[in-house]
Structures are given as structure tokens and as C-alpha cells.
């Protein structure tokens with residue numbers, strides 16, 4: 095660890111202090127990896143130097159990562175054929191959850207998003223399954239509860255992708271939706287396990303901390319410098335509500351990005367149907383009823399109608415909601 099002049103800072107070095115922009119709009123946490131954009135911000139803020147952890151400096155090859163992203167359209171075809179050799183849906187979900195756990199833990203302890211495994215996960219494991227109906231049914235089978243954070247991320251990725259497909263979105267938008275769904279709660283890696291797993295309603299202080307996960311997540315993703323803005327918006331706005339009752343900004347209607355409205359529906363639905371160690375989830379049809387009536391006006395009606403149509407086709411799968419959970 096050492097204090098270096100700004101001129102000595104190289105991309106990939108890890109910040110060893112907390113920095114707040116002069117106008118207070120941007121917070122860089124300890125563990126933030128410096129990239130080209132962040133270095134330009136530091137220069138703009140007239141910083142003379144910062145504390146960094148030199149020994150963990152890594153080379154971030156942005157050009158290479160950008161190429162991975164630009165190749166996505168090409169590799170989707172290969173992914174689809176590879177998909178035919180994958181194991182059963184249940185086994186695969188379990189494997190993906192393990193991969194996701196590694197990704198979330200790296201985000202938690204290294205303060206940065208490991209892009210390659212995430213892109214590979216979406217590209218090779220999740221996106222190709224969106225053309226099959228079994229994954230949607232799989233989301234409703236008996237659910238392991240100890241890995242809720244990862245399971246929920248995976249479910250919301252699938253649900254968001256499915257909704258994008260059913261709503262007739264273009265492939266690249268469906269891909270962005272899948273990525274946004276997978277990473278919508280990545281900011282929760284900066285919230286303590288005790289708070290995340292608290293069975294009772296959070297007090298005001300805890301709730302305000304928990305609400306910050308959308309900012310944390312957006313910050314982690316923005317640090318990569320290459321995650322599309324529509325994905326960043328979806329992560330930042332997935333707790334906004336159509337009637338302005340959401341957070342963090344209380345925006346409403348068309349102010350809420352299209353992708354954020356879809357991820358919000360996926361997020362709420364999966365939260366309602368999920369079993370937790372302190373309660374069981376509701377049935378898919380009950381979840382739709384709650385979203386339509388108890389949450390009337392909060393969710394995009396078009397997106398909700400689309401989900402409702404598919405849920406009604408499911409055979410009765412039964413599984414009590416804790417509505418306060420929907421706000422975090």
C-alpha cells in the first residue's frame with residue numbers, strides 16, 4: 095500500500111481509501127479498481143495523489159474485453175449448439191449458482207466485477223436457454239434456500255430474458271436484459287449478511303443502508319467502463335415504481351427505463367415465489383394476484399400482463415409473502 099502521485103497511477107491499481115467527488119455525486123469505495131474513466135475523474139477533481147494497493151495491481155485489457163462483448167452476437171450461435179450438450183436444467187442451475195457465488199464473492203472482496211466469467215455465464219449458460227420453455231418451468235420447481243442471493247440473481251436473469259423475448263425485443267436487448275437481471279442486486283455484496291438475511295422488517299436505518307445497494311451495484315458496473323448504459327440504468331432503477339413510490343429517486347412512468355421496468359417485474363415475482371428459511375414463497379398465481387392488486391399501479395401493466403399470461407399456463411405449483419422485502 096502506498097500514496098502515489100496521480101501521474102504514477104496506472105489502470106488496474108486498487109484504491110485503498112474512500113473518495114467522494116467534489117459535488118458528492120460519485121463515491122469511490124476502498125477496493126475500487128482504477129480504470130481510464132476513473133483516472134480522468136480524479137484529474138478533473140484536481141486530486142494530487144491517492145492511496146493505492148500496488149501489489150494487487152492488475153492489467154485490465156479493455157480492448158480484449160470490448161472484443162468479447164462485440165463478439166457476443168457471433169458466439170450466440172455457437173452457444174446454442176453447445177447448449178444441446180449441457181446437463182439437466184436442475185443440475186445446470188446448481189452449477190451456475192456456484193459460478194455466480196464465485197463472481198459475487200470476488201465483487202465483495204476485491205471490489206470489482208469479474209467481467210469475463212459474467213459474460214461467459216450469460217453467453218454460454220443462460221442466454222441460449224431462453225429459447226426453451228423448460229427453464230421457465232424450472233424456476234418454479236423446489237428451490238434451495240441457502241444460496242438465495244445467487245439463486246435470485248439467476249432467476250431474475252432468466253425471467254428478465256424471457257420477458258424480453260415474449261415482449262418481442264431484439265436479441266441485443268434481450269441480452270442486456272439478461273445481464274441486467276443477473277447483476278441487478280450485485281450491490282448487495284457490500285451489505286452485511288446479517289442484514290440481508292434478517293427475517294424481520296428492517297428498521298429505518300437498516301432500510302436506508304439496504305436501499306443503497308442499487309448505487310453500489312451501478313458503481314461496480316460503471317467501473318468496468320464498458321457495461322452498456324441501459325444495463326446501468328436498469329440496475330440503478332429496478333426499485334423505482336411506475337407510480338413514483340419507489341427508490342432511489344422516486345421517478346415515475348416513462349422516467350423509469352424500459353429495461354428497469356422489466357427487471358422490476360422479474361425481481362418482485364421471484365421474491366414472492368421464493369422459499370426462504372423463515373417462510374415459504376407464495377404460488378405463482380398468488381404472486382401475480384399480489385402484483386396486480388396489492389401493488390396496483392407500481393409495476394408496468396404491459397410487462398405484468400405478459401408475465402401473467404405465461405404463469406397462467408403453469409400447472410398448479412404451490413408454495414406467505416413478506417412485502418417489505420420487495421423494497422430491497
Ligand SMILES: [Fe+2]
Nearest residue numbers: 278279333422
Ligand atoms: Fe434490489
